[in-house]
Amino acid sequence: MIRSDIIRGHLESIILRLIIEKDRYGYEISKEISLRTNNRFQIKEATLYAVFQRLEKKELIASYIGDISHGGRRKYYTITTLGKAYLKETRKEWQETKEIIDLFMEGLE
């Protein structure tokens, strides 16, 4: 598995990206991350919930309790307007970062 400390700094963006598509709940998000990366990156649940906390505190996401699903009620997350703006901003930032790192990593033997 890939070293996770580089990805760690972008977890907020990854999660926001998944929530902007549609409202999702915790396990769904971790499953989706594994699925899309073909299991090359798996998020630890503890990390995931820590990021939820942080995002919610920054008012980038909001949560609500969804429909009843076998026995429990799932907590869904939805993105806020602020979250959308933030994601747009981090996307721009990432494009730039990528270009800069590429300048040094491309063309190596």
Added chain:
Amino acid sequence: MSKIKDHVEDLFKSIPDSEEKQLIKQEILENLEEKVADLITQGKEEEDAINKAIVDLGDIGEIEKELGVKQPGHPEKKRKTKLLDLAFSVWGSALIIALFVFINFYYTPDVIWFVYPTFAVLWWPLAMYYRWLRLK
């Protein structure tokens, strides 16, 4: 399934109790149970599935950090302390001024001088008043 519950309880033991903690615990537990159910349908033994779910959960330290930091300095409590400071300063300055007035009229009734120290003392409740106002 009770093994998961025990494990989650155990992880959260060191975190001080709060409503937030209960909510997160509940959320994690539900999601873990779903994950275990998923793993079982993928053909894992229940025992294996539970173990994998627990390992994947990872270290609780991060959640702890998110939950734990903002304990001191409850705003409501802070305001009460400041109000108490204000009340104390009002009473204190009133007593000091009364003392000056008494000395003034008792010993030197011909010269009115108590006004000067009164002005000096009034800075105290004034400062406290605005400190309290700022927090409101």
